[in-house]
Amino acid sequence: MEILTPILIVGIIGLLAGVILAVASIVMAVPxxxxxxxxxxxxxxxxxxxxxYSGCPGYAAAMAKGEAKPGLCSPGGAEVAQKCAELLGGGEVEMEYKTALVHCLGSYDNTTDxxxxxxxxxxxxAAFLMGGVTSCRFGCMGLGDCQRACEYGAITVCNGLAQVDPAKCKGCSQCVAACPKGIISLVPLKKQAVVRCSSCDKAKGTMAVCKIGCIGCGKCMRTCPFGAITVENGLAQVDPQKCTACGQCVEACPRHxxxxL
Known part of the structure; x- marks a missing residue:
C-alpha cells in the first residue's frame, strides 16, 4: 500500500490534468x-x-478576408496568382511583378574605398568598422551579402558594385533584408526612370566622394511633366505609379x- 497509494494519487492527478487540458483546448480553441x-x-x-505582409500565412489570411488581392506573390508568379484567384472565386488576375534594384552606381570607376x-x-x-569601407557612407560595399542571400543567382558583384539581373530576379526581397546599407529596394518590373543613388549628403559632400552621386539639384523634378519626381533630404526619388518612362529626367540629370529600368 505504501507504493500503490502514491502511484494512485499521481495517476488521478494526471487524469484530472488531462481532462482539464482537453476541455481548455475546446473552449479556448481559435476558429x-x-x-x-x-x-x-x-x-x-x-x-x-x-x-x-508577414510571410505567406499573413498574406493568405489577408486574401481570405478580402483585404489583399491575388498577384502580389512575386516568387509564386502567375501560376500561384491564378490558383489563388480561382479559389477566391475570381477570374483572370493581373500579376504584379517586381524586381530588386540597387540604388547605387558607386563602382570603383566612380568612387574609392x-x-x-x-x-x-x-x-x-564591414559596416561596423567606421560605417563601412567605401568613401560614400551610403554606397554599396560590394562584399556580396546580397549575392549570397539570392537563391536565384540574380545578383553579381562586379567592380565593387552589386548588380541585379531583372530577368532572373523573383522579387523575393531576401537581398533587401541582407543589405546593411538599405540601398536595395523592390520596384515594379516595368520601363521606368530609377534613381541609382542613396546619398543624402549635401551636394559638396557627395561630389567629394563620388563622380556620379545625386546632388539634389532638382533639375529632374522640374523637368518631369507628370510630377513623378520629388527631392527629399538632397536625394531625388521617382514615384513608379506616376512615371511614364518619357526619359526627360534621364536627359536632364547632370550627374547621369x-x-x-
Whole structure:
C-alpha cells in the first residue's frame, strides 16, 4: 500500500490534468479559416514578405478576408496568382511583378574605398568598422551579402558594385533584408526612370566622394511633366505609379544618376 497509494494519487492527478487540458483546448480553441489555410498551401512558403505582409500565412489570411488581392506573390508568379484567384472565386488576375534594384552606381570607376579592408568579407561585418569601407557612407560595399542571400543567382558583384539581373530576379526581397546599407529596394518590373543613388549628403559632400552621386539639384523634378519626381533630404526619388518612362529626367540629370529600368 505504501507504493500503490502514491502511484494512485499521481495517476488521478494526471487524469484530472488531462481532462482539464482537453476541455481548455475546446473552449479556448481559435476558429480555423479553411479558406486561409487552403490559400497558404498554394503559396510557395518563401515567407519573404515581398507581398507586403508577414510571410505567406499573413498574406493568405489577408486574401481570405478580402483585404489583399491575388498577384502580389512575386516568387509564386502567375501560376500561384491564378490558383489563388480561382479559389477566391475570381477570374483572370493581373500579376504584379517586381524586381530588386540597387540604388547605387558607386563602382570603383566612380568612387574609392576609404581604407584597405582585410577583415571578414561581409558587408554586415564591414559596416561596423567606421560605417563601412567605401568613401560614400551610403554606397554599396560590394562584399556580396546580397549575392549570397539570392537563391536565384540574380545578383553579381562586379567592380565593387552589386548588380541585379531583372530577368532572373523573383522579387523575393531576401537581398533587401541582407543589405546593411538599405540601398536595395523592390520596384515594379516595368520601363521606368530609377534613381541609382542613396546619398543624402549635401551636394559638396557627395561630389567629394563620388563622380556620379545625386546632388539634389532638382533639375529632374522640374523637368518631369507628370510630377513623378520629388527631392527629399538632397536625394531625388521617382514615384513608379506616376512615371511614364518619357526619359526627360534621364536627359536632364547632370550627374547621369537617373537611368531607365
Amino acid at each position: 480555423k479559416d479553411e479558406k486561409a489555410e487552403a490559400l497558404e498551401e498554394i503559396l510557395p512558403g518563401a515567407n519573404c514578405g515581398a507581398c507586403g 576609404k581604407m584597405l579592408y582585410d577583415g571578414i568579407q561581409s558587408c554586415s561585418a 544618376v537617373i537611368t531607365m
